[in-house]
Amino acid sequence: MVTLLYFAGLRESLGCSREQVSLPSATATVSSLVDHLRSRDGRWTEAFAPGKTWRVAVNQRMAELATPVKPGDEVAFFPPVTGG
């Protein structure tokens, strides 16, 4: 299982701030995890549709599509940041 967190506009569109999911495979990456999420239901399909802009952090560090994800990880999805 991994913990997924959603922030800001993405949290609002998905109506979800936190969930636990099983990894789609033993050798998962952000990319395969997103493919899995996209296949789940309309809101996820929409939020992660090609062309949508989002950022991802794995274990609280900025990550990329190729970043590995393993059981126990905390994976956060959010829009580009706008602090400061």
Added chain:
Amino acid sequence: MVTLLYFAGLRESLGCSREQVSLPSATATVSSLVDHLRSRDGRWTEAFAPGKTWRVAVNQRMAELATPVKPGDEVAFFPPVTGG
């Protein structure tokens, strides 16, 4: 007559902070005024010797050797500034 002001290290070397002098000619510039001062006495000769670094302001604006000086002007000589 013009008012001459001296600041900082230059004031100390000359032992003078303020004086009134007659202009050497009707069409004076900073350059001709400095030539005149240099001819006066050892301390002035020394302070304005070739190779010495100093700055000049005419009527409280940074000036150059070619800047005209006319009666009533305030001419200040000082070392390069070191504020801030």
Added chain:
Amino acid sequence: MPVVRVQAEDFDVGRELEALTRGRHEVGAVASFVGLVRDANHGSRVSGMTLEHYPGMTERALEEICAQAHARWQLAETLVIHRVGPLVPGDRIVLVVVAGAHRGEAFEACEFIMDFLKTRAPFWKKEDTPEGGRWVDARSTDDTAAERWKNPQKP
């Protein structure tokens, strides 16, 4: 040493600067930046905003940005305070302070920290406008500002 605080409360800029440099007589230059809530954005009146963040990652990201600044320049101290929660126009949002021996480094490091805070620290602003709540879009100029530090020379 980087000091990072994420908090709902306001901060006192004078007191923070004082505390950061007290007794540090090798410090000759303190550059700082304060970000404030503006009352307009993209042509709409803004009556307030809410700052959301990612607790835990936020502090870590800010500490990492400060550590990068310390690695890149000779600095005595860095401080980042960022507020979260509801804010109104005129409110302080962020304070970045860099203390060092000389001004060139302090200015550069302060701008560096702000540029990366804007693009790497997980904060999000939602503005209250007459048309309703609106998530602020990231600005491409912020990405450009952060990109220029990839060059090891002064940008």
Added chain:
Amino acid sequence: MPVVRVQAEDFDVGRELEALTRGRHEVGAVASFVGLVRDANHGSRVSGMTLEHYPGMTERALEEICAQAHARWQLAETLVIHRVGPLVPGDRIVLVVVAGAHRGEAFEACEFIMDFLKTRAPFWKKEDTPEGGRWVDARSTDDTAAERWKNPQKP
């Protein structure tokens, strides 16, 4: 509007920033610089210093530098406070504050004002060292810093 003060008294950075931006809700960015007396310079301990200036010209020079900053960037406010007279290590010497809509301009203008203050405003420092009083020499790096603004592009 440029505000310039030359004074023997200390200043409160927080209060000055607050006063400069109070009710100015178009201001989103405040960049500032504080210069402090260091306890060492060119390998000598410095126990104190005296700042001499050219009354009248000082204020005029600082106002002109701020006016140039306002002409060059879109700024809401600029403030320069510079102290004169005797100071000891840790004392504040100078405060420069630039308030504007965006941070890039505020940072640049603040650095611009400091660079020209260092090379154009008639102040002179005399340090107290174990070897006696010593006038501080102007640094060629300050001239270089001021020169780069001749380029109309960001340096």
